[in-house]
Amino acid sequence: MDFYQTDLSQLHADLVNKKISATELTKETFDHIEANDDQVKAFLTMNKEAALKKAAEVDAAGIQDDQLTAGVPLAVKDNILTKGLRTTAASKILENFNPVYDATVIEKLNANNFINVGKTNLDEFAMGSSTENSAFFTTHNPWDLTRVPGGSSGGSAAAVAAGDVLGALGTDTGGSIRMPASFNGVVGMKPTYGRVSRWGIIAFGSSFDQVGWLTRTVKDNALLTAMISGNDPHDMTSSVKEVPDWAAQLNDDTNVKGLRIAVPKEYFEGINDDVHDVIKAALDHLESLGAIVDEVSLPHTKYGVPAYYILASSEASSNLQRYDGIRYGFRAKDVKNIEDVYVRSRTEGFGEEVKRRIMLGTFSLSAGFYDAYFNKAAKVRRLMAQDFDNVFKDHDVIVGATGATPAFKIGAEIDDPQTMYMNDVLTVPVNMAGLPAMSVPAGFSAKNGMPVGLQIIGKAFDEQTVYNTGYVFEQTTDVHKKAPKLGGQN
Numbered sequence: 001m002d003f004y005q006t007d008l009s010q011l012h013a014d015l016v017n018k019k020i021s022a023t024e025l026t027k028e029t030f031d032h033i034e035a036n037d038d039q040v041k042a043f044l045t046m047n048k049e050a051a052l053k054k055a056a057e058v059d060a061a062g063i064q065d066d067q068l069t070a071g072v073p074l075a076v077k078d079n080i081l082t083k084g085l086r087t088t089a090a091s092k093i094l095e096n097f098n099p100v101y102d103a104t105v106i107e108k109l110n111a112n113n114f115i116n117v118g119k120t121n122l123d124e125f126a127m128g129s130s131t132e133n134s135a136f137f138t139t140h141n142p143w144d145l146t147r148v149p150g151g152s153s154g155g156s157a158a159a160v161a162a163g164d165v166l167g168a169l170g171t172d173t174g175g176s177i178r179m180p181a182s183f184n185g186v187v188g189m190k191p192t193y194g195r196v197s198r199w200g201i202i203a204f205g206s207s208f209d210q211v212g213w214l215t216r217t218v219k220d221n222a223l224l225t226a227m228i229s230g231n232d233p234h235d236m237t238s239s240v241k242e243v244p245d246w247a248a249q250l251n252d253d254t255n256v257k258g259l260r261i262a263v264p265k266e267y268f269e270g271i272n273d274d275v276h277d278v279i280k281a282a283l284d285h286l287e288s289l290g291a292i293v294d295e296v297s298l299p300h301t302k303y304g305v306p307a308y309y310i311l312a313s314s315e316a317s318s319n320l321q322r323y324d325g326i327r328y329g330f331r332a333k334d335v336k337n338i339e340d341v342y343v344r345s346r347t348e349g350f351g352e353e354v355k356r357r358i359m360l361g362t363f364s365l366s367a368g369f370y371d372a373y374f375n376k377a378a379k380v381r382r383l384m385a386q387d388f389d390n391v392f393k394d395h396d397v398i399v400g401a402t403g404a405t406p407a408f409k410i411g412a413e414i415d416d417p418q419t420m421y422m423n424d425v426l427t428v429p430v431n432m433a434g435l436p437a438m439s440v441p442a443g444f445s446a447k448n449g450m451p452v453g454l455q456i457i458g459k460a461f462d463e464q465t466v467y468n469t470g471y472v473f474e475q476t477t478d479v480h481k482k483a484p485k486l487g488g489q490n
């Protein structure tokens with residue numbers, strides 16, 4: 001199956017009209033994955049047997065018109081709990097962990113009879129921007145196998161870019177959906193904080209984490225995000241707001257006439273020339289379609305990365321206390337006493353980056369340092385949210401680059417955590433303020449042909465305007481039609 005030739009609505013119609021069966025589709029999907037995944041390495045766990053069994057059940061029951069994802073193969077990031085299917089968060093500490101329940105997002109998809117083809121690779125506990133922090137292996141960018149796919153949802157983004165699936169679930173704490181979407185030339189939406197339940201997501205930074213989709217098209221993204229959104233009594237931070245039918249409004253490719261687009265000048269500081277040129281051209285294009293483009297300032301942008309890494313690491317240091325060598329997963333061998341169980345299981349079970357964050361977070365929260373670090377970063381968070389509020393008083397969306405560079409080479413930044421953290425400079429402000437934001441393919445670097453993403457940021461719970469803007473851009477350009485030539489020159 002080549003998912004570049006179709007979309008969710010078309011595939012659903014083909015399944016309902018029996019042009020293809022769920023079983024045939026699932027088999028073709030695995031043929032495609034098996035032909036490329038030893039190069040791309042997007043998947044940590046394949047779910048072939050169960051997927052084919054489910055497809056046969058779906059075929060036997062018949063595919064209903066109101067079940068959009070019935071019989072549709074999709075992939076799931078491996079920090080999302082799937083009952084009975086190994087879920088590792090790409091960590092040795094959870095290497096053999098089999099969840100006893102499904103995340104709410106999986107329950108919702110199961111209710112719609114989706115086919116879970118497998119679990120995708122990520123940076124360990126979603127900490128990283130390249131998937132190089134996976135305890136198992138690095139995923140390769142399908143556009144150039146010597147480059148990273150971004151992170152932390154790098155496996156999900158690469159699976160979509162490689163044409164393995166139409167959509168893959170990701171999570172975004174500081175850019176983990178949008179940044180890999182940008183690096184792989186796919187669409188990635190982080191919904192408003194609270195839009196999607198976090199129940200059954202392996203917690204990293206609970207006041208930031210949000211689930212969303214990586215897809216090939218904007219419309220597929222809107223359809224799939226609606227399916228997983230909504231209030232969940234298991235997650236006290238999930239919103240009771242009604243979930244609009246975003247996709248229903250995506251039929252008009254003139255939707256940006258009169259749209260007030262704010263372009264923060266800080267989002268152009270320090271970005272690569274090739275990214276700059278693609279983003280500038282994208283903005284000119286939106287302006288030519290009738291949007292009103294204004295330069296604005298988000299003055300606290302530069303504090304985003306340091307503040308985020310203090311706050312998210314503090315939350316992580318608390319969330320990761322549960323991996324104690326007793327309750328789940330890995331336990332060190334030949335331990336002498338209880339303290340040894342804790343210390344050695346965590347020392348041997350966690351990777352370098354996870355340990356770095358636990359130490360950074362514990363330090364920031366400790367007596368004597370709390371005010372200077374955690375508290376100060378929390379104040380920065382408020383200021384950054386206010387920056388956005390000010391701009392949104394008279395603008396509909398904020399637009400800029402998703403990443404300051406296109407995908408970098410594997411190995412180029414892994415020994416330099418600060419450089420790696422700086423990849424998030426344009427994405428973390430959105431998580432600090434809990435806003436919705438999407439990366440859509442904007443074009444390709446003139447230097448190396450790698451994809452470049454355009455980030456569209458909306459007001460809280462206004463995913464609609466974000467989708468509208470992305471849809472118009474997509475429909476009036478050809479960028480999303482180009483597929484990578486796996487292993488070849490692009």
Ligand SMILES: NC(=O)C[C@H](N)C(=O)O
Nearest residue numbers: 126127128173174175176
């Ligand atoms: N999890 C994320 O959203 C990615 C971010 N680069 C981080 O390492 O925290």
